[in-house]
Amino acid sequence: MSDINYLSFVKFCLDEQAEVPPEAEHIVWHDLHQWAKQQTIVGVCWRGMQRLSNIGHNKPTDDDVLEWMATCTNIQRKNRKANERAAWVYQTFLSEGFRSCLLKGQGNAMRYPEPLLRQSGDIDIYVEGGDDKVIDYVHTIRPKARAVYHHIDFIKTEKIPIEVHYRPSWMSCPWYNRRLQRFFVEEGKRSFDNLVTLPGTDHPIAVPTWRMNVVFEMTHIGHHVLREGIGLRQIIDYYYLLASHGEPTEEERRQTESDLRRMGLRKMSGAVMWVLTEVLGMPKQWCVIKPHRRCGQLLLREMMSGGNFGKYDDRVLSGETDSQAKRNVQTLWRDLRMVCYFPAECLWEPYFRWYHYFWRKKHNP
Numbered sequence: 001m002s003d004i005n006y007l008s009f010v011k012f013c014l015d016e017q018a019e020v021p022p023e024a025e026h027i028v029w030h031d032l033h034q035w036a037k038q039q040t041i042v043g044v045c046w047r048g049m050q051r052l053s054n055i056g057h058n059k060p061t062d063d064d065v066l067e068w069m070a071t072c073t074n075i076q077r078k079n080r081k082a083n084e085r086a087a088w089v090y091q092t093f094l095s096e097g098f099r100s101c102l103l104k105g106q107g108n109a110m111r112y113p114e115p116l117l118r119q120s121g122d123i124d125i126y127v128e129g130g131d132d133k134v135i136d137y138v139h140t141i142r143p144k145a146r147a148v149y150h151h152i153d154f155i156k157t158e159k160i161p162i163e164v165h166y167r168p169s170w171m172s173c174p175w176y177n178r179r180l181q182r183f184f185v186e187e188g189k190r191s192f193d194n195l196v197t198l199p200g201t202d203h204p205i206a207v208p209t210w211r212m213n214v215v216f217e218m219t220h221i222g223h224h225v226l227r228e229g230i231g232l233r234q235i236i237d238y239y240y241l242l243a244s245h246g247e248p249t250e251e252e253r254r255q256t257e258s259d260l261r262r263m264g265l266r267k268m269s270g271a272v273m274w275v276l277t278e279v280l281g282m283p284k285q286w287c288v289i290k291p292h293r294r295c296g297q298l299l300l301r302e303m304m305s306g307g308n309f310g311k312y313d314d315r316v317l318s319g320e321t322d323s324q325a326k327r328n329v330q331t332l333w334r335d336l337r338m339v340c341y342f343p344a345e346c347l348w349e350p351y352f353r354w355y356h357y358f359w360r361k362k363h364n365p
Contacts, residue, residue, distance in 0.1 A: 003304045006035055010232065011281045013048030014239060016113070018281075020055050029064040033071070039232040039303075043117030046072050075119055081158050082106055082120040083198040089154065089162055090205045093127055096137065099192040100127040101206035103168055104220065104237075106198055110207070111240040115199055119233065122161045124151070126184075126208075128192065131166040135363055138164055147363045149356050168208075169219040172352035173344045176264035180219065183259065187212040210245050214288060215259050217241060222268045226338055226345055227331060230303055239276055247285040256288040264344050271295035271341075275303075295341050 005023040009032065012018045029049070036042045046068050049060060060068070086106045093100045101107075103126050109118040127134050131147070138145050138152050145153050150170050154162040168184050171177040191212050195204035208216060217238055224230035248256065260269045269289045274296025276282040284291075331349065339346040 003035075006032060007279055009048060010041065010045065010236075011279070012051075013044050014236070015281055016051075020052060024052065024055055025058045027058065029060045030067065033064075033067055037071070040119040040121075041232050041236060042068070042071050043075050043112075043114070043119060044236060046117065047114065072117060076116040079106070079109065079116045079118070079120050080200045082123060082160055083200050085157055085160050085162070086123050086125070087198060087201040087203055087205055088157075089123060089125055091203060093125070093164075098127050098129055098134070098137070099206070100125050101188070101191045101194065101208055102126075103165060103208065103216065107196070107205075107207035108217075108237045108240070110196055110198070111244040118237075120160075122163055124163045124165060126165045126168045126188065126191075128188065129166065131363065134164060134166040147360070149359055168212075168216050169223065170352075171219065171264055171345065172348040173264055174348070174351075176262075176344065180215070180263045183215060183263065184212070187215075210241070211256065211259070213241055214256055215263060215265070218260060218265050218269055218272065219263070221272060222265065222342075222345065225268070225271075225299060225302055226334060226342065226349075230299070232303055235272060235275055235280070235299075235303070238272055239280060239282055242276070242282065242286040242288070245286075247283075248288060253288060260289055267292055267295045267342055271299040275299055298338075298341055 005027055008021045008023040012021050036045045049068060052059060083106055086102055090100060103124040105121055105123060109115040112118045135147050135152055138154060150167040151163040151165040154164045167181060171180050187209060191208040192206050194206055194209050196207050197204050221234050224234055260266055270292025273287045273289055274291035274293055277284050277291055279300060335346040335349050
């Protein structure tokens, strides 16, 4: 089945006022289920399937419905567990005098129509205090925990990995990265007071402000595109981020566009805006920057080729590899494929890799 049919159905799922698309008449629901699992958007598609009462001759069978329901029940169970763990780690750092906020994951789910249907992953938490202070604290609990430039692994509970960030993200280009880190420090202060309560929990937890998330989530998408591979879940996260805010004011649009340009995210943001508006039907007035068709088409190809984290990409040197040497070659290969689209990040990536090597030597004695 063509990805075009699946994307048309995803567009229908996101717009609750839309009519059932004609492509639904040709979808094999079991195959859609497998594709949605690769893209980690089963819950999103399930919401659309529940609105198929008016479909003509291709309704899901009882077996199809049971297959989808079983997966969604499992997603909800994992989300409840992840919410409990996220609240626990937030309270743990708060009790030790660290302010923090939850990144991605369970915080993103709060903007979905049904938060428990977003497929969960790791728990990422941004902790105030800088790398040395945060790493030293984590080492009192996990002495052998390995630190990388932006995070250190914390206790793994309920089979859910927890990453403690002292930098929410980074850019390979030095001057863009310098601006980005200053932005996170300044906007992080407001995010630490931006409280929500996750479903099934009792204590409020901080999440990034809208302004911080517009930049942070875009850097996250950029790293997936340039380093690992990307699926639709990250793009749909951004859809709901913009939907939660609605049409920005002219002042907000100018501020956001300035933020994205100053961090070197103009083309990546334009690519995301193109996919959101031209493929997924997002209203153009929600855009925070002008769509970029050429980069958007590249982004769409990457998503359709690789799925979540590029795990299903069968191109040479794509997807998961089993040694550091192969991962380095894979990264260089991706840099060569992407350099015409995102030159600053691709050309500076080898420099950052060397810098990161010595950074790790210093912080992992």
